């Protein structure tokens with residue numbers, strides 16, 4: 251089947267897949283960091299926690315020294331400027347403005363779970379948008395809708411659509427049900443520097459890319475003036491022509507729960523090497539609570555992953571997850587990563603540098619095991635390690651000059667590694683992201 255979009259991309263083509271519906275395959279060699287596809291959101295909505303802080307249309311913060319402008323009609327939507335306000339007004343807000351407050355304060359809306367509230371808002375945006383279109387739809391308009399309706403419905407379609415404000419003309423109920431069935435499993439969480447800021451629907455990305463917990467590509471989000479958020483799918487590693495391109499639908503670090511998420515939300519089971527291995531373990535043992543035993547697990551993990559080699563040498567090769575020895579199976583218990591992250595973050599904030607440095611390296615080892623190479627979480631963590639080291643050596647303590655001189659190369663090395671990983675993702679989200687932070691620290695180190 252020839253889609254009009256396929257002529258527009260020289261990166262991906264769709265081929266039959268042995269088990270899934272079909273697969274997106276690289277049309278040519280795609281070096282790591284290359285952009286595979288850019289898709290504007292079909293509809294999007296800010297997280298409730300971001301409302302009033304970011305523009306409801308472009309998701310950006312207001313420019314420095316300026317404030318968001320509130321829609322005077324509803325006082326519930328905020329914009330960075332009149333361009334964004336006008337753009338969203340035309341897109342959907344003109345059909346929603348008068349109704350949104352009554353709707354969000356209704357018992358029906360208030361009775362929804364947080365996640366369903368988000369879906370109700372997204373669905374309201376989408377239905378309002380569709381109601382503004384004059385039929386017959388233009389090619390561009392119908393393409394988004396057609397692709398969305400061509401997606402497989404979610405597995406929990408027994409639940410009806412959440413209540414939405416009435417729009418004029420009223421939407422066809424069959425269409426509403428059909429749209430909603432495709433909502434839960436086709437929502438993406440929009441993030442900036444790995445912090446969630448909103449939700450969006452990107453039909454073409456949903457249509458093209460299958461999931462893998464060891465993906466060779468991932469999504470990032472570009473926020474730009476007067477536009478809705480755009481998803482960019484980029485290559486995490488070099489992808490050869492003919493190779494399937496997969497993205498993670500779920501955080502690969504959810505080593506115990508992702509299984510259920512696939513079944514309940516997406517209705518598939520994942521057969522990636524990581525899932526195959528985790529299936530073969532069966533029950534994941536609980537990590538020890540005794541601190542000496544825990545230390546022993548941490549040491550074994552670091553040595554298995556060869557994290558020192560990663561930190562020091564440029565020809566690091568990651569260890570296949572399936573070779574993980576049985577004494578280390580407990581690291582796949584989700585409480586293990588959670589505990590490490592908490593200890594690392596607490597120790598960094600409490601200026602307990604030795605603990606922070608130690609847990610930081612163990613957490614890095616775990617990331618190298620559960621995430622594919624160049625996964626952004628690895629780079630963000632390397633940057634956090636560098637910042638902790640910098641604060642300890644140059645900000646919070648009065649170290650002798652000799653020790654400071656010693657710290658510099660170690661921090662530089664962490665920054666080199668952080669830049670190597672995060673450079674693959676490149677710029678995304680808000681201004682002044684991690685790549686800028688790396689540059690600032692690099693400059694400080696030179697002085």
Ligand SMILES: [Zn+2]
Nearest residue numbers: 305308330334
């Ligand atoms: Zn804006």
Ligand SMILES: [Zn+2]
Nearest residue numbers: 321323324347
């Ligand atoms: Zn309004």
Ligand SMILES: [Zn+2]
Nearest residue numbers: 463520522525
């Ligand atoms: Zn998997």
